[in-house]
Amino acid sequence: MKKFSMLILILLVISSLAFSKSSNGLKVFISVDMEGITGVVNWEEVSRDGKDYDCFRRIMTKETNAAIEGALAAGATDILVRDSHGSARNILPDLLNKNAKLLRDWSGGFMSMMEGIDKSFDAVIFIGYHAKAGTPNALLEHTMTGNVLDISINGVSLPVKPV
Numbered sequence: 001m002k003k004f005s006m007l008i009l010i011l012l013v014i015s016s017l018a019f020s021k022s023s024n025g026l027k028v029f030i031s032v033d034m035e036g037i038t039g040v041v042n043w044e045e046v047s048r049d050g051k052d053y054d055c056f057r058r059i060m061t062k063e064t065n066a067a068i069e070g071a072l073a074a075g076a077t078d079i080l081v082r083d084s085h086g087s088a089r090n091i092l093p094d095l096l097n098k099n100a101k102l103l104r105d106w107s108g109g110f111m112s113m114m115e116g117i118d119k120s121f122d123a124v125i126f127i128g129y130h131a132k133a134g135t136p137n138a139l140l141e142h143t144m145t146g147n148v149l150d151i152s153i154n155g156v157s158l159p160v161k162p163v
């Protein structure tokens with residue numbers, strides 16, 4: 001339920017940003033991780049060698065499609081999906097909504113999970129993201145590859161907790 005609430009909150013924030021941009025259609029960037037996908041509770045489920053991996057990559061693709069459909073309903077005319085987990089080859093291309101373009105694999109560029117984004121985009125949606133390293137009671141919590149314990153800007157640990 002926490003994951004679903006977080007997803008809805010993110011979509012609402014993004015939607016409000018998107019609606020304030022323009023009326024000519026929206027260009028939307030969707031970055032998709034896997035540890036926060038519905039039902040995921042174990043690393044095996046997000047690992048290519050895990051026996052339940054195929055089930056959860058299908059759910060990952062369906063949740064991405066839900067975001068695509070939401071973006072289209074909000075007026076999106078150009079959607080780029082960035083597969084951002086592990087090998088970056090998790091989303092099932094044949095099941096992905098054909099109204100979106102899919103960016104797979106890694107180039108080694110510094111944009112990492114946001115590779116492909118530029119200033120031309122009006123909105124960003126994050127799907128399947130997880131809690132940062134050290135978050136109490138969180139499932140599969142980590143930051144980046146697991147070697148980073150915290151990311152902060154001007155001494156403020158991210159993400160900032162709501163007041």
Ligand SMILES: [Zn+2]
Nearest residue numbers: 033034035085
């Ligand atoms: Zn991941």
